[in-house]
Amino acid sequence: MKGKCYIQGAAAITPQHTFEGDLLSSPLVSGAGNMLSIVEPDYKAFIPANSLRRMTRLLKMGLTTALKAIQDSQLSTPGAIVTGTGKGSLQDTERFIKDIRQYEEKALNPTPFIQSTYNAVNGMIAVQQQVTTYNNTFVHRGFSFESALQDSLLLLAEGVSHTLTGAFDEISAEHFYIKSRIGHWKTATVNNAELYHHLSPGTISGEGASFFVLAAAPTVNSYACIAGLKMLYKPSPATLTAALSAFLAEQQLTVDDIDLVLSGRNGDSNFEHYYTHMDASWPSVPQLPFKHLCGEYETAGAFALWLGAHIIRAQQVPQQWYPFQHSFPGRINRILLYNHFFGDQHVFILLEHAVIPGA
Amino acid sequence: MEELKKKLKVQIIEALNLQDTKPEDIDDNAPLFGEGLGLDSIDSLELMVLLERHYQIKVEDPREGRKILQSVQSMAEFIQSKQPA
Numbered sequence: 001m002k003g004k005c006y007i008q009g010a011a012a013i014t015p016q017h018t019f020e021g022d023l024l025s026s027p028l029v030s031g032a033g034n035m036l037s038i039v040e041p042d043y044k045a046f047i048p049a050n051s052l053r054r055m056t057r058l059l060k061m062g063l064t065t066a067l068k069a070i071q072d073s074q075l076s077t078p079g080a081i082v083t084g085t086g087k088g089s090l091q092d093t094e095r096f097i098k099d100i101r102q103y104e105e106k107a108l109n110p111t112p113f114i115q116s117t118y119n120a121v122n123g124m125i126a127v128q129q130q131v132t133t134y135n136n137t138f139v140h141r142g143f144s145f146e147s148a149l150q151d152s153l154l155l156l157a158e159g160v161s162h163t164l165t166g167a168f169d170e171i172s173a174e175h176f177y178i179k180s181r182i183g184h185w186k187t188a189t190v191n192n193a194e195l196y197h198h199l200s201p202g203t204i205s206g207e208g209a210s211f212f213v214l215a216a217a218p219t220v221n222s223y224a225c226i227a228g229l230k231m232l233y234k235p236s237p238a239t240l241t242a243a244l245s246a247f248l249a250e251q252q253l254t255v256d257d258i259d260l261v262l263s264g265r266n267g268d269s270n271f272e273h274y275y276t277h278m279d280a281s282w283p284s285v286p287q288l289p290f291k292h293l294c295g296e297y298e299t300a301g302a303f304a305l306w307l308g309a310h311i312i313r314a315q316q317v318p319q320q321w322y323p324f325q326h327s328f329p330g331r332i333n334r335i336l337l338y339n340h341f342f343g344d345q346h347v348f349i350l351l352e353h354a355v356i357p358g359a
Numbered sequence: 360m361e362e363l364k365k366k367l368k369v370q371i372i373e374a375l376n377l378q379d380t381k382p383e384d385i386d387d388n389a390p391l392f393g394e395g396l397g398l399d400s401i402d403s404l405e406l407m408v409l410l411e412r413h414y415q416i417k418v419e420d421p422r423e424g425r426k427i428l429q430s431v432q433s434m435a436e437f438i439q440s441k442q443p444a
Binding site: 050 | 374375379397401404405
């Protein structure tokens with residue numbers, strides 16, 4: 001169906017133990033300060049040592065997550081690779097810029113330059129998987145992943161069998177410092193498990209890679225159905241409320257049909273008013289935040305989608321990740337994701353339990 | 360010459376991030392590309408940069424580069440030939 005797709009495979013490398021093990025029993029990783037870093041898996045199981053030696057962090061995590069998602073889907077090579085990233089490989093960009101300065105624009109090493117380009121991860125996936133079809137990377141700040149998702153929905157509607165769709169972003173000490181100068185992060189050190197108790201200017205930073213194999217039709221292995229996507233740039237609170245009603249009406253739904261809201265709330269008092277305003281739109285719907293798990297970054301919405309898909313498939317919330325929450329919804333067939341990136345890019349995604357026609 | 364080759368091996372390992380390789384694992388005359396260390400075309404660019412950064416030698420002709428980068432021995436001989444007597 002046009003505008004819908006099914007998650008057939010998923011993988012994520014995040015500051016939590018999301019890559020391996022059981023989601024429902026992995027302990028909450030917390031207390032690492034205001035810059036959350038990914039839990040790195042053993043990349044050697046996915047990438048040959050000779051290729052690994054040249055790759056920086058983001059490339060390793062992006063490629064490995066993509067390969068795991070394909071493996072998880074049990075499908076053949078995808079018909080398209082579509083990704084989003086807010087910053088690309090920071091480590092390579094920083095190295096390249098430092099080299100320019102240190103060597104006075106002479107004798108520059110080609111590798112950091114090649115790998116600093118935003119589409120380097122896509123290129124590596126394509127080479128590894130021998131995919132010579134559609135390949136695109138979107139770089140639109142807080143809409144990066146969602147643009148990739150939108151593009152994937154269009155490709156699936158045009159007849160592509162399945163797409164590899166994902167997002168990746170990293171944080172570095174230097175980038176953290178630069179963004180701290182414009183007030184992105186909290187000045188006091190905050191334990192991520194207690195993020196929402198510290199409503200003050202700024203939030204905590206994060207990083208991660210999340211990949212999905214998306215298909216136009218469901219199977220018994222589908223995690224969930226992505227039933228709708230809406231992006232709004234710098235909306236007023238009133239526009240947001242109206243857009244939500246219209247978004248749900250398109251699906252013949254109201255907020256009463258939503259079992260759970262996954263919200264991008266992040267303890268930042270500068271932008272909390274959007275979440276407070278939207279709380280009034282879903283007063284009786286259970287709500288869970290996710291930024292204490294992954295931190296704030298441009299493509300954190302991809303992690304929320306990964307989390308939502310797992311919750312729908314398991315029909316259970318990983319409760320150990322929510323020590324501050326006392327009750328959890330029982331039946332979870334429909335999840336609404338609402339996230340925004342520093343007040344500019346706002347996103348609604350509707351996730352539903354995948355129903356196989358005639359089953 | 361022996362000192363130069365030793366130094367060159369350390370620099371190659373560092374520049375190409377050959378994590379599991381030690382200087383003594385690299386044979387002076389073993390081919391750097393294909394068999395031997397199994398390096399590729401991007402590595403050859405990195406080695407050109409190494410020559411420029413550490414020895415201030417710029418290789419302009421790619422055909423010349425092919426001969427120079429054959430082995431540690433050929434690289435060392437080339438560097439020595441470019442150094443003032």
